[in-house]
Amino acid sequence: MLYDYIKEHYKEAEPIFFSDLEREDISKSALNQQLKKLCDKELLRKYDIGVYYLPKRTMFHSVVGPNADMVARYRFISKGKNIDGFYGGNSFANQIGITTQVPRVVEIVSNNTNSSDRKVRIGNRWFYVRKPVVHITKENVYVLQMLELLKNLDAYLDYSYTEAKEKFAEYIAIHEIKRSDVDCYIRNYPMSTFKYYYELELDHVLA
Structure with a gap:
């Protein structure tokens, strides 16, 4: 039944x-x-x-019952032990502390969407959902989330590069991201990702 x-x-x-x-x-x-x-x-x-x-x-x-954020998380980011996405843009920039901007539309990068970027309404909230550059798994989710933010860093950054480096260093330490993880995926991203990666000297932070 x-x-x-x-x-x-x-x-x-x-x-x-x-x-x-x-x-x-x-x-x-x-x-x-x-x-x-x-x-x-x-x-x-x-x-x-x-x-x-x-x-x-x-x-x-x-x-x-559930709220819009919970439904979006289950649909696009994680459900049970499955990891299919992550928060991006200002949403993630705010989470790690490099911006004070609170987005009206939450940005999500997810495997569970079609090839085109789209706005999705859930309940009374709007979410902007994008396809990932690389398929997201529980093994690579944190390094991809970092590289995705680095791609357009200046669009989200409210502080100096020195302060941003400290925030990224905390994120790297918490999630135990290694240099080999970055090397595995960074070539899938545009040159701007390389630019910000080296300007923040993150190569010196990674193990």
Whole structure:
């Protein structure tokens, strides 16, 4: 039974994607009908097109579900042990502390998109999703995220190169990025990535 499967594999308030429930032995229309029945019984809630969740009841009996950022993270960045993307642009620049700008549109680089860059609306939020230069895996995600930011560093940098170097050095140490990791992927990026990489003297930071 579909509901039993959902209860076994998903937590309350966790995004459930229609595409993840599809099977060869059931048509899309039949699956839609089953999901609608569960929603009618209030065993399941619909968050957005193709996105559902098991309602979580609070102590005040209101229902809690996922938010737009959580749905975007599950769809484009990570779900379970899978890593398919990372935050880019001002979103990541703000996270590591080289800019104070807070983006209105969160930028994501993800395997889970088509070849063209696109804006995606989830709930009441907008996300800008781009295809990666190199396929993202859990082994290379941190080095690719760093190289992606270096590609257009001046567009995001609010501080000096010296301060930026310190922030990148912290990131490199936390995620144990090695020179061999950079050497493996940097040639897939434009010359601007090389330029900023050497101007920040990151080669001296790497092991």
